[in-house]
Amino acid sequence: MKTLYIDASLPFRWGPHPPVGIPRVETALIRQALRWKASPVGFFIVDKWGQGQRLDEAELRYLRRLVNGDLPQPIGDEGSSYLARLWKVLSIMREAPFACGREFDRVAAGFLSGCEKRRGVKFQLSKTAIRLFKIVKSALRPSRLDTGDPLQDENALCFLSSASVHELAARKPMAKARCGIFTLMHDLIPIDFPQYVGPHHARGFVRNTAWQLENARLLVCVSKYTADRVKCHAKASGLRLMPQVAVASPGAFLREGVADRGMxxxxxxxxxxxxxxxxxxxxxxxxxxxxxxxxxxxxxxxxxxxxxxxxxxxxxxxxxxxxxxxxxxxxxxxxxxxxxxxxxxxxxxxxxxxxxxxxxxxxxxxxxxxxxxxxxxxxxxxxxxxxxxxxxxxxxxxxxxxxxxxxxxxxxxxxxxxxxxxxxxxxxxxYRPIREREFFATMVGHVAAIDAVAEANPAAEIASDDLAPRIYGPHPVVAGQARQPSVLAADVFRRA
The missing domain is CATH 3.40.50.2000 (Glycogen Phosphorylase B;)
Structure with missing residues (x-):
């Protein structure tokens, strides 16, 4: 029996502040996975050594509050003193089960210093204080119990976040993943248009993309445009075996989230x-x-x-x-x-x-x-x-x-x-909005279809376009929208 696991590393590293761009998309995916009732879903993170760790119950409770926006955030509080803001930031960090990433450091330092452009002595000193607190907290945190590594489970299908892809591609852990891996491909902009990013970021992106092409079974792209670029890049890379490529357009999700709060x-x-x-x-x-x-x-x-x-x-x-x-x-x-x-x-x-x-x-x-x-x-x-x-x-x-x-x-x-x-x-x-649940269900349908084909004929190599009849229902589609997974795909996944 295959179990679906969702990597929650990105929201944990992003921390409790409003998500934007890629973090907003992956936060929505995790939020719907937590609500998914059709089949069991597990959750894990990838640590700094490139190993997976299943979340325990306390960590899952924190994750629910995090992705639902129910935790204090380093925003607002206009007119409050520096010390009051510092206490708020340290309290947020103290409650988190894992260390927040560098973007949280920058947002929190901007909140403390009032420097929106993230420059200046006050901003740098605030960021240094935050990172020193993280070091002390990490040193004092008790050892975590081993909860198991889904990446080493042959009967697992694991979604890897963009944060974990970066970690695994950079660390190159000795133990190669034994599970089936799928990821979200948001774009290939640093490869196609390197003039829009810094050289360091471009080099890291090239490395991360190469890792995904070599290790993922399925690449789910956020648009047809991105899917076309990924296919062209994959073919140009001369891989012996290419991953499957599919599309799940993510919609927007902001209005859906604030509507739940009665705006x-x-x-x-x-x-x-x-x-x-x-x-x-x-x-x-x-x-x-x-x-x-x-x-x-x-x-x-x-x-x-x-x-x-x-x-x-x-x-x-x-x-x-x-x-x-x-x-x-x-x-x-x-x-x-x-x-x-x-x-x-x-x-x-x-x-x-x-x-x-x-x-x-x-x-x-x-x-x-x-x-x-x-x-x-x-x-x-x-x-x-x-x-x-x-x-x-x-x-x-x-x-x-x-x-x-x-x-x-x-x-x-x-x-x-x-x-x-x-x-x-x-x-x-x-206009037809794409809701969070529809986005997640489409991803599940893609995973189900590919896994069903692989299970029926492990030696088969099929083109991505061949999956369309298995994944998509017969209803018409407006240009640019995600298609609903068919009942067959959902049933296949529940049986997997």
């Missing part, structure tokens, strides 16, 4: 209208184009030009952005940067914005664009193929680097309320 869906009239772009602030996301557009339109539209709200954490290679703002101080009253928001605060921005913009140069999926449609918010997107998938072909598409085209589209959105109303109506009548 009002009625738009609130704000003092000033605003346009929203929610993404990490880094070179690939193409914020500089928006600054150029707002700079051109400000003297033309005046007060009719809404505030541009850039919502997200500061990433890397954003020097051109800050230099443009310094050269054009007149933009300071018309461009707003927001970081470290709670899920509820972010959801309120989506709910109340006039429209959204998403000019990213390239994406693996386009979570922020999908989130817009989840809230009924029109969004102008770039011509990155996956953004068309994420918005199901419903939103206006513009060349990523065509400033004139973006100026024209933003002008129309600012001055033509009928057009915006039509876009909202299109979303309301044609």
């Amino acid at each position: 009002s869906t009625e738009r609130r009239k704000r003092e000033r209208k605003f346009v929203l772009y929610c993404s990490t602030i880094e070179i690939r996301k193409n914020h500089i184009l928006l600054l150029k557009v707002w700079h051109r339109l400000l003297p033309l539209l005046g007060e009719r030009l809404p505030t541009l709200t850039l919502c997200g954490r500061w990433g890397w290679m954003y020097e051109e952005l800050t230099a443009f703002m310094a050269e054009h101080p007149e933009l300071n009253d018309h461009v707003q940067f927001r970081s470290n928001l709670s899920d509820r605060e972010l959801a309120e921005l989506y709910r109340d914005a006039e429209f959204s913009v998403y000019p990213s140069a390239v994406e693996g999926w386009g979570l922020g664009a999908a989130e817009c449609l989840d809230f009924g918010l029109p969004v102008l997107i770039s011509d990155a193929p996956s953004l068309t998938e994420a918005t199901q072909g419903l939103m206006p598409t513009l060349p990523a680097n065509d400033v004139e085209a973006w100026c024209a589209a933003v002008t129309r959105a600012c001055t033509d309320p009928v057009w915006l109303a039509e876009l909202r109506h299109t979303i309301a009548t044609r």
